[in-house]
Amino acid sequence: MWTAILLGTLGVYLLKLVGLCVPKSVLEQPQVQEASALLPVALLAALVAVQTFAAGHDLVIDARAAGFAVALVAALLRAPFLLVVALGAGTAAVLRLIT
Amino acid sequence: MSTTGTITDRSWPQARAAVLRDAVGVGVAVGALGLSFGALSVLAGFTVAQTCALSLLMFSGASQFAVIGVMGAGGGALTGAATATLLGVRNSLYGLNLASLLRLRGARRLVGAHLVLDESSAMAMARTDPREARLAFWATGISVFVLWNIATLAGALGAHVLPDPEALGLDVAAPAAFVALLLPRLRGRRLWALAVAAAVIALIMVPLLPAGMPVLVAGLTAIVAAFAVRRAGDR
Numbered sequence: 116m117w118t119a120i121l122l123g124t125l126g127v128y129l130l131k132l133v134g135l136c137v138p139k140s141v142l143e144q145p146q147v148q149e150a151s152a153l154l155p156v157a158l159l160a161a162l163v164a165v166q167t168f169a170a171g172h173d174l175v176i177d178a179r180a181a182g183f184a185v186a187l188v189a190a191l192l193r194a195p196f197l198l199v200v201a202l203g204a205g206t207a208a209v210l211r212l213i214t
Numbered sequence: 215m216s217t218t219g220t221i222t223d224r225s226w227p228q229a230r231a232a233v234l235r236d237a238v239g240v241g242v243a244v245g246a247l248g249l250s251f252g253a254l255s256v257l258a259g260f261t262v263a264q265t266c267a268l269s270l271l272m273f274s275g276a277s278q279f280a281v282i283g284v285m286g287a288g289g290g291a292l293t294g295a296a297t298a299t300l301l302g303v304r305n306s307l308y309g310l311n312l313a314s315l316l317r318l319r320g321a322r323r324l325v326g327a328h329l330v331l332d333e334s335s336a337m338a339m340a341r342t343d344p345r346e347a348r349l350a351f352w353a354t355g356i357s358v359f360v361l362w363n364i365a366t367l368a369g370a371l372g373a374h375v376l377p378d379p380e381a382l383g384l385d386v387a388a389p390a391a392f393v394a395l396l397l398p399r400l401r402g403r404r405l406w407a408l409a410v411a412a413a414v415i416a417l418i419m420v421p422l423l424p425a426g427m428p429v430l431v432a433g434l435t436a437i438v439a440a441f442a443v444r445r446a447g448d449r
Contacts, residue, residue, distance in 0.1 A: 116259075116260060116261075116264055116285065116291070117264065118291035118292075118295070119281055119284075119285055119291035119292075119294035119295045119298075120264055120267055120268055120271070120272070120281065121271075122291065122292070122295035122299075123272055123277065123281050123294060123295035123298035123299060124267075124268075124271040124272040126295060126296075126298065126299030126302060127272050127273075127274050127277050127298055127299060127302035127305070128271075128272075128327065128328065130299065130302045130303055130305050130306045131274075131302070131305045131306070131309055131327040131328065131330040132309070132323075132324070132327040133306050133309065134305060134306035134307060134308060134309015134310045134311075134312070134313065134327075134330065135309040135310075135312065135313045135316070135318060135323055135326065135327055135330070136309075136313075136323075137306070137309075137310065143310075146441070147307075148307065149441075149444075150303070150437060150441075151303045151304045151306065151307045152304070153405075153408060153436075153437050153440055154300055154301070154303050154304070154433065154437060155276060155301055155303075155304055155399065156396065156399050156400065156405050156408055156409050156412070157408055157409065157411075157412040157432065157433040157434075157436040157437055157440075158280065158297065158300060158301055158412070158429060158430075158433040159276065159301075159392050159395060159396045159399075159409075160396060160408070160409035160410070160412040160413045160416075160436075161412040161413055161415070161416035161428065161429040161432035161433050161436075162279075162280060162283055162284075162297075162389075162392055162416075162429050163389045163392045163393055163396065163413065164412075164413035164414070164416045164417050164432075165283075165287065165416050165417070165420060165428055165429055166283060166287070166385075166388055166389040166392075167386075167389045168417055168420075169287070169417070169420045169428075172420060172421045173420075173421070174417055174420055174421070178383070178386075179385060179386050179389070182383055182386035182389075182390065183386060183389050183390065183393070186386070186389070186390035186393050186394070187393050190390075190393045190394050190397045191397065196243070196246060196247060196391070196394045197246050199390055199391075199393065199394040200250060200387050200390045200391050200394065202390070203383070203386045203387065203389070203390030203393075204382060204383035204384055204386045204387045204390065205383060206383065206386070207383030207385070207386040208381060208382050208383035209383075211380065211381060211383070212381075
């Protein structure tokens with residue numbers, strides 16, 4: 116755990132520092148700009164999919180999928196952050212209670 | 215968030231009060247997220263000390279959630295660190311935009327770098343007056359740092375007094391939080407296509423790769439594909 120924390124921390128901090136130090140010409144290239152806009156979207160989407168549908172090495176549709184669907188609709192309707200989280204978790208909790 | 219930052223012909227005390235008020239407001243909003251981070255981190259198997267270390271040292275929301283998400287699913291330390299680092303790439307770009315504005319040197323640059331975040335960068339870039347922009351960066355950065363860390367500790371300690379996390383649906387809290395973070399970024403069909411493609415690739419990889427790797431592979435594959443599509447479209 117500590118290895119991941121310290122290595123990740125080092126990586127994240129150096130990237131923050133690099134932006135303040137690197138000559139403008141490098142980061143102003145369109146490809147660099149674009150990649151940094153696309154990366155978070157791709158990684159977050161992949162993370163959401165895995166956390167919702169993966170159980171070990173299997174793919175399952177369970178209460179998590181229902182909770183995720185409700186959270187997605189809430190987020191699309193621009194609900195506040197905490198409400199999105201509460202609705203997603205609440206849906207899964209209620210489903211587990213009644214099944 | 216107030217839009218008063220666009221008005222330039224008013225007194226400095228007024229402008230300063232508006233910047234500080236916004237900074238605290240953003241800090242409180244981020245604190246709510248920190249509360250859920252603290253709880254989810256402990257539920258993912260991290261100790262309270264490790265959870266607080268993440269918020270104090272890494273101090274980048276999406277990267278921290280990625281570490282606990284990957285490691286909580288049984289992923290390796292290197293995979294967790296790599297995913298967190300890749301999610302931090304956007305901070306470099308913020309730094310570049312801020313560099314000419316802040317003009318930091320030496321120790322102040324080392325401290326300032328730690329405060330380069332989505333929130334502090336957005337608040338600084340929203341101001342046209344350089345003095346207001348510099349104050350917005352520091353005030354927002356410090357406000358978020360303080361409230362994020364207090365909230366993380368509270369969430370981490372609170373996680374222990376909760377009953378069975380699955381009965382409360384807390385395993386859905388992380389994906390729900392990510393969706394809430396992700397959706398405002400999905401402007402345009404291309405980004406939606408990228409997000410869906412990354413999600414599908416990740417799920418295809420789940421049975422094939424060790425835990426944590428599907429997210430990394432899917433993220434990188436989707437980016438390469440996005441560039442390939444763009445290039446083909448240019449021709």
